[in-house]
Amino acid sequence: MEFSVCRTPIQVSDAAFEIVVAQLRKKPSSVLLLSSGSTPLGLYKRLVAAHRDQDLDFSKAVLIGLDEYLGLDAHYESSFHYFFNHELLSRVNVSRKNVFLFNPHTTDPKKECEKMAVILRHHRPDLAILGIGRNGHIAFNEPGGALNSKCRVVDVSHATRLDNARFFGSLDAVPRQAMTLGIFDILYAHRVLLMATGAEKAHAVHAALDESVSVNCPASALQRHDDTVVLCDAWAASKTRYPPAGPVLGGIEIANVFSLPRGKRVVFLSSRLSDVSLSAGALAQSLARKNTVVSVVAEHAQSFERSVIESQAKSQARMLGFKCLFVRSKAASKKDLLGDEKKWRYLLSTLSPDIVVVPNRFSTDSTDRWVRKVGLAYATTKKRCAVWSFETDRGLFEAKACDLVFEFGTDMLLSKIVAVRRLSHLRHLRLDVSAKSLAVFRKLA
Numbered sequence: 001m002e003f004s005v006c007r008t009p010i011q012v013s014d015a016a017f018e019i020v021v022a023q024l025r026k027k028p029s030s031v032l033l034l035s036s037g038s039t040p041l042g043l044y045k046r047l048v049a050a051h052r053d054q055d056l057d058f059s060k061a062v063l064i065g066l067d068e069y070l071g072l073d074a075h076y077e078s079s080f081h082y083f084f085n086h087e088l089l090s091r092v093n094v095s096r097k098n099v100f101l102f103n104p105h106t107t108d109p110k111k112e113c114e115k116m117a118v119i120l121r122h123h124r125p126d127l128a129i130l131g132i133g134r135n136g137h138i139a140f141n142e143p144g145g146a147l148n149s150k151c152r153v154v155d156v157s158h159a160t161r162l163d164n165a166r167f168f169g170s171l172d173a174v175p176r177q178a179m180t181l182g183i184f185d186i187l188y189a190h191r192v193l194l195m196a197t198g199a200e201k202a203h204a205v206h207a208a209l210d211e212s213v214s215v216n217c218p219a220s221a222l223q224r225h226d227d228t229v230v231l232c233d234a235w236a237a238s239k240t241r242y243p244p245a246g247p248v249l250g251g252i253e254i255a256n257v258f259s260l261p262r263g264k265r266v267v268f269l270s271s272r273l274s275d276v277s278l279s280a281g282a283l284a285q286s287l288a289r290k291n292t293v294v295s296v297v298a299e300h301a302q303s304f305e306r307s308v309i310e311s312q313a314k315s316q317a318r319m320l321g322f323k324c325l326f327v328r329s330k331a332a333s334k335k336d337l338l339g340d341e342k343k344w345r346y347l348l349s350t351l352s353p354d355i356v357v358v359p360n361r362f363s364t365d366s367t368d369r370w371v372r373k374v375g376l377a378y379a380t381t382k383k384r385c386a387v388w389s390f391e392t393d394r395g396l397f398e399a400k401a402c403d404l405v406f407e408f409g410t411d412m413l414l415s416k417i418v419a420v421r422r423l424s425h426l427r428h429l430r431l432d433v434s435a436k437s438l439a440v441f442r443k444l445a
């Protein structure tokens with residue numbers, strides 16, 4: 001199973017579009033199984049546009065609808081028949097003889113299903129395009145149904161009727177039965193493409209991908225198919241155990257909180273009390289949720305009001321969810337710092353981090369450069385210790401100097417600001433310079 005996480009639903013549609021277009025270009029007579037619902041709408045829009053503007057050709061393609069409600073007479077516009085025609089079929093050059101949809105007006109649904117089974121026998125699908133229900137259903141294969149099911153009439157679950165009531169105006173109007181291709185029919189496709197967007201799908205995606213195959217989550221049966229592509233946005237992927245790969249912007253990969261590691265020991269090294277919370281607070285806070293995070297600060301013995309500043313720094317760290325330790329140096333001079341090296345080495349070997357986070361290499365500050373050196377030296381002695389770096393007002397990343405950055409939500413930034421306000425000496429910091437560094441990335445965007 002191939003799993004890709006995109007940042008937004010738009011990018012999910014873009015990625016799905018690439019897959020469908022590649023399929024049609026490789027084999028113009030491809031047989032596609034089509035899903036209804038809001039998730040594939042972006043994909044269908046792109047296909048229509050590509051047909052209009054780039055001559056994407058559907059003349060030989062065979063398009064088959066996955067499912068259909070039963071008993072819709074008064075609500076034809078809520079039928080999948082209407083949906084497929086309206087969103088895709090009437091807007092591309094597909095030949096009507098190559099379109100196979102369940103008839104929503106059928107008086108003999110069983111016969112309609114038999115008809116569809118024969119069609120499938122003659123047209124083995126090349127690509128099944130699927131969405132997923134909140135309860136893990138695919139097409140209308142609801143939880144509890146057999147995982148080797150074939151085309152048949154099914155009861156629509158209460159949960160799915162509730163979810164789909166938005167297309168009907170009321171729950172009462174949502175049909176209780178439907179016709180659907182079975183799980184077996186879907187797995188019969190050479191390739192399966194599953195799309196999921198939005199946090200409400202996170203639980204279903206997690207059950208489908210991470211848990212064992214079970215009738216409780218029909219989509220989990222896709223694990224048995226050896227060519228399944230799952231495309232999710234960051235929200236739908238948020239409960240999975242797979243680390244999502246982020247999109248790339250100007251050569252820099254943009255990762256989000258879901259890409260962060262779990263279960264690691266992370267140590268931030270800094271030369272100022274406020275650096276970790278101010279400059280890397282969102283990263284430290286996010287990491288602290290699933291990892292053990294400690295921030296180690298080089299402290300100068302003659303620091304003004306040291307005890308006040310230390311207690312402020314500790315409370316800041318507590319708010320953000322990590323621990324703060326201090327290495328008190330006798331003096332600020334380089335010579336004395338070198339004398340402290342032993343202390344740092346000992347502390348680091350006790351903390352035994354999997355990741356050390358140090359000020360970046362552009363810092364103009366000698367203490368920054370010194371703690372960076374200590375971190376790098378430790379990482380080279382320990383197998384598999386990663387080194388990350390953060391930006392401060394004394395060391396801005398130069399454009400293109402890094403290959404991955406983390407992006408955080410406003411909630412993170414707000415709690416960081418609250419934590420930072422606890423430090424009374426912040427009026428001395430050059431916040432304007434930090435703001436400028438953000439602008440560098442905005443320009444890249």
Ligand code: GLP
Pocket residue numbers: 035036037038039040066067130131132133134137138139140160164
């Ligand atoms: C319906 C369809 C499914 C679809 C699901 C999710 O129940 N039968 O094929 O995947 O809805 O729809 P949406 O993408 O709107 O969340």
